[in-house]
Amino acid sequence: MLKQNVYLVGPMGAGKSTIGRLLSQELKLEFIDSDKEIEDRCGCNIPWIFDVEGEQGFRDRESQAIDDITQQSGILLATGGGAVNRPENRQHLSARGTVVYLCTSVEQQLARTEKDKNRPLLQRPNPKKVLQELMVQRDPLYREVADIIVHTDESNPKLVVQEIIDKLQELNVVL
Ligand SMILES: Nc1ncnc2c1ncn2[C@@H]1O[C@H](COP(=O)(O)OP(=O)(O)OP(=O)(O)O)[C@@H](O)[C@H]1O
Numbered sequence: 001m002l003k004q005n006v007y008l009v010g011p012m013g014a015g016k017s018t019i020g021r022l023l024s025q026e027l028k029l030e031f032i033d034s035d036k037e038i039e040d041r042c043g044c045n046i047p048w049i050f051d052v053e054g055e056q057g058f059r060d061r062e063s064q065a066i067d068d069i070t071q072q073s074g075i076l077l078a079t080g081g082g083a084v085n086r087p088e089n090r091q092h093l094s095a096r097g098t099v100v101y102l103c104t105s106v107e108q109q110l111a112r113t114e115k116d117k118n119r120p121l122l123q124r125p126n127p128k129k130v131l132q133e134l135m136v137q138r139d140p141l142y143r144e145v146a147d148i149i150v151h152t153d154e155s156n157p158k159l160v161v162q163e164i165i166d167k168l169q170e171l172n173v174v175l
């Protein structure tokens with residue numbers, strides 16, 4: 001039987017990479033972080049890709065990575081915050097696994113990302129405004145693909161992991 005995959009979506013700072021790693025251990029799935037996969041394939045970091053190839057170049061690499069990874073089985077994939085932008089990515093995520101949206105307020109996103117310089121979209125003058133605008137565009141897209149929605153603002157990563165496991169069981173997802 002094909003082992004079911006789980007995909008985490010949500011904005012920067014939602015905790016996809018952090019929670020993904022913990023959850024993969026609990027569910028005995030292989031953990032893949034698409035941002036890291038893109039960097040490994042390219043041999044350079046995300047800021048470099050944005051500088052040299054532009055956001056479009058990064059999105060092309062991201063779409064290729066998502067298509068490849070979602071064709072494997074037994075995977076816990078932490079996606080990048082913009083993974084839902086393109087319809088083909090949303091299609092692959094929805095069709096090839098169970099999608100969990102880590103829903104997080106802009107205030108928490110800002111607090112959790114402000115010290116990290118590895119997110120090019122937040123190295124602009126008003127990161128709060130950037131995060132607010134991205135949420136207006138993307139929240140409906142995260143909801144469109146999500147099978148499960150979990151709020152992370154008032155919860156630590158361990159509690160979020162337990163809530164996801166409970167909801168997967170409620171949905172009878174076999175892992
Ligand atoms: N539930 C939580 N409560 C408190 N802090 C958290 C929580 N989840 C994640 N964090 C912290 O927030 C920071 C950002 O988390 P993380 O890198 O996992 O976000 P992400 O969703 O993967 O972001 P990106 O889309 O940019 O890859 C980390 O320092 C992490 O420790």
Ligand SMILES: O=C(O)C1=C[C@@H](O)[C@@H](O)[C@H](O)C1
Pocket residue numbers: 011012035046079080081082083118119120121
């Ligand atoms: O929200 C976004 O568009 C991004 C989020 C990060 O995970 C990276 O994928 C990149 O910095 C872009």
Ligand SMILES: [Mg+2]
Pocket residue numbers: 016017018033035078079080
């Ligand atoms: Mg991440």
